[in-house]
Amino acid sequence: MTTFKQTLRCMAIVLPLIAVAVMIQYSATATEPAPEDPKPEAVADSMHHLMEYYFEPQFHKLKEAMAKEPADGAGWKPIKSATLILGEGGNLLIHRAPEEGKADWLHEGEEIRKHGKMAYDAARKKDFATARKQYESMVRHCNSCHRKFADGKYQLTP
């Protein structure tokens, strides 16, 4: 026969266990992973297409606009546009680094972003000498990446 004392002892063990179980259950639901945030994802997998349709048209636009110092605000606009797009393009390259030669690739992508940004910042201040210098540095890195990863083809003249 169960005595009153035995019942109390039994409850002293069982009740805390129930409390712990409830807490574990609660914390499990509270830390349920949130739905994942979207991550950068390639629109076109082919590096050739990224270069041909994203980088190349901006390069031609920039080369033409940079041929001489713009006379007015309208002349600066394509320079600001192309340096911003190409600078951001450095991020797209970083995002697509291949396993083989990864460190070199990341370095070139970072240089495109860096010189693109400095050219863009200079263009916003209508500082042609600095914009031109940074644009030329950026194109040097287009070329050095092509030497490393595209058999030395596509050597561009700023």
Ligand code: HEC
């Ligand atoms: C991180 C490396 C890298 C950088 C930096 C880079 N490219 Fe390229 N580029 C490539 C590779 C790789 C190819 C060859 C793609 C293929 O054909 O598979 C290429 C090819 C090209 C082509 C030839 C595409 C065609 O239609 O034949 C052009 C034009 C080009 N790049 C422009 C640029 C310009 C302009 C820049 C700088 C603003 C630049 N690239 C920077 C890696 C790079």
